[in-house]
Amino acid sequence: MTRTAVADLGSNSFRLVVFSAENGWWKRTDEIFESVRIGAGLAQTGELAPDRMQRGWSVAEVFDHFCRATRVDEVIAVATSAIRDAANGGAFAERAALPVRILSRDEEARYGYLAAVNSTTLSDGAVLDLGGGSVQLVAVEDRHARELGSWPLGAVRMTERFLADGEPASGKQLRAVRRHVAEALADAPWVPESGRRLVGIGGTVRNLAAAAAAASEQPSMGVQGFHLTSDALGALVDQLAALPAVERGKVSGIKPARGDLILAGAVVVQAIVEHGGFDGVEVTEAGLREGIFFERHLAFRDPPLFEDVRRASVENLAAQYHVDDAHTRHVARLTLSMFDELAALGIHPGDPAERELLWAAAMLHDIGMAIDYDDHHKHSRYLILNGALPGFSPREMVIVAEIARYHRKGMPSFSSDVARAVREGDDKLLDRGATLLRLAEGLERSRDQIVRTAEVTQDDGQVTLTLRADDPVSVARWAAERERDLFRRAFGRELEIR
Template sequence: MGSNTFRLVVFRYRPGGSFQLVDEIRHAVRLSAGAGPEGLHPDALERAGHAANLYRAFCDAAGVDDVAAVTTSAVRDGANRTEALAALSVDGGLDVRVLSAEEEAWYGYLGAVNSTTLTDGHVLDLGGGSVQVSQVTGRRLGEVVSRPLGAVRMTERFLAEEKPGRADIRALRRHVARELEDLDWLAGAGGRMVGIGGTIRTLASMHQRSVRYPLMGELHGYPLPLSGIDDLVEAMAALPASERSRLPGLKQDRADITLAGAIVIGTILERAGVEAIEICSQGLREGLFYERFLSPADPPLIPDIRRQSVMNLVDTYRCDIPHVEHVCALALAIYDELARLGLHAADASEREMLWAAGMLHDAGVLVDYNDHHKHGYYLVLNAGLPGFAHHELAMIALLVRGHRKGLPTLSPLEDILRRRAARSPERPADGDEGTLRRLAACLRIAEQLERGRARGIRSVHMSATKAALKLDVTAIGDPSVALWSAALESPVVQRAFGRRLELGVAFPAA
């Protein structure tokens, strides 16, 4: 029950296994709107009580086993806290916990580190009432600061006019800068910063639209540049509050408060010396969930985010685990053999994408066996893989699509890969097209070797001449299906490595 938005999320999970968000209700309650020295405004408490009552009824009715109701800055800092809690708790129907600033930061941190690969850097969580900035070192929570610089509060204090002037904006920036002045650990820290909260998601959504981002709507993992925030501040400031929802991506119920929020975020990024903030679509609510999901782990951290993301989808899409694990083992063995032969450079990121695609290559069978490579592409791309960058997600989805039938091609997602290429110079010599061709060749040969689903091919050994790649297998049982099937991939090998594929059976030395 936040200072701006109330939200109910329902997770279904197997403890220690997979989890899914299965329901969500959201209300723009504006709990902190109109708050004064006497505390929260009676109208706000009435709206809050109404929403809380609905949530309690929902939890009762839906048979939710375990309800965690929390509230944050607005109630914490309000002078009429007892009265506010009575309204939110629906006269005892909900057991509402008022999070301290430290707890609020803690749960935001848990949401962020359990859905991103952040190990060292900062988490910025901007709500309606307050902002938390947390330092993360070796995945552990370090320094924390909480300031009452939330988007609703700053709007009411500095930008309440229908059309605020330049001076108002400057005053807000000065105020934020002053509040952060004494934080030596933040000043010019640089490095990664992960951003949480509705305001930052809104800014990312607006920015994606303004640059026609090819994975529109895939907010989690989106790098929002400081320069983009500045542009959005300009665009919003040029319009009266009542007209700002004309800007693509800006919803009516956030049209007034997003300008102040953007200024707070931009000022913090400047202070921290950070060029871009990575959007995290999870936060405090997911942090509360992870505490339960990972119990009794302390701190409740998922050991390997990428692995968890992939295994979550393997479970959801009911992939045949013995089969896909064997395909992965073979694909990675082929990848490593090719590296040993000097036909490509071994690369940890490529290897991990190959593993992920191997685990998920059959996901689309759930929709229809026909075109299951295309359905798998849709399922992976749209479910997303927290912990993988968007260009990695794109590559994994393209590998799933390219694991059978036509030769794999970048074309459906070329744009997302090109944008990444423009940003990062450290890429394989043969570019993304080369990566896709090489990884797809490994995956396709492995899939064909495991065509019989019997895990009969136990190992591979490769050798190369100028014209041919020879792949010898050791097998339990008859390898004829495997070898016949793998031979079909010669064109893919030719395209990736300029050599035809030859297959044989290796007899282990006596």
């Protein structure tokens, strides 16, 4: 296992994140967060204040102790805006216990781009990184970064300039922010030309997504892949503007500590969406630190991007929990071959998107065994919903989780805590997926791939599954026969096993 620590010395907080990677999986395994406010007073003096530097050095020392104590293999420490902009930033970095690299604006924007394109399906569009001091935008074409820009439009700065009084904000104030943003972006004609997809990173965007999710009673499962529409964003801006600043941190989804900055951040995002002609913002939880990790982890690729983010997410989650690989892949193969053959016979639509979700559920159906054998189907659901699958939307994650949930028993249905994330027709998709996965699991009862193939034929409205194997398979057959009722419900046909 390789453990890489990324220390991010930001303007408000210092954060150390450890990424572990081994045999085909990677994940964030540890983190220390300390509020430092290294940038406090910087705007007035142009320098880091002595007491802030003392605190910063103490925290850097803790990070150093931590890395030594937990024996990480590599430590990469980077500093961003406050330390970059301060006249004594270099002096601060030199005396820190960790070797600190001060990132240029372009480098910072590039790491944001790597994070976004490695955690979403963005191919053409733009990446928005909204921080306290500045906003970075990156135009993406065929997954490559084509243009980078940085503007002093961060949430702190905009709050201080336009919304400093803490009162409810007037329409006039909001228009002034939006006009300011549009004027600033006028020097970058590539922004409105970058397509309609915009991926957003950073705490402001995450909080806005969480608030929009809460307002529409979406399941509380993180905001990875959440699509914040222009309408929802507009409604949030109206809601937040009507409140005094001290009340904004009480809105569900907004962190209290961010209450005083959230409105300015929301209006900036709104202005960028309008100006760029984007379809709202797709949210990712990855950011600068993930970007730095991906550069190492995918160093053998140029640019360092996963070939297929969704596939990589599923393979990553499966590998983390050490599932029986031969069994899992054979179940996936049997499931998909039945899916394809039933589609070829016209028995169901055979939608490729549905097929991919079914593949993901098959790959992940047994991961819950890592928690406990009993109820492992429920634990698989929990792990899928809580582990996040970058590249998938919350709706898709819920479908994958529920198909895995029903791979052994029970009547498939979306449970009430996640039902709001799916749409009409998804219950049929869940029925089909759970039925096929359960059939395949039954055929793989002995875990030795004894049933090599299961061929589907149709005769007079009855579907026949013909099993091919070298040894007798009576038990696989009994197991599959138990699912006949479920099959009838999902496909409206009788099932015969041969």
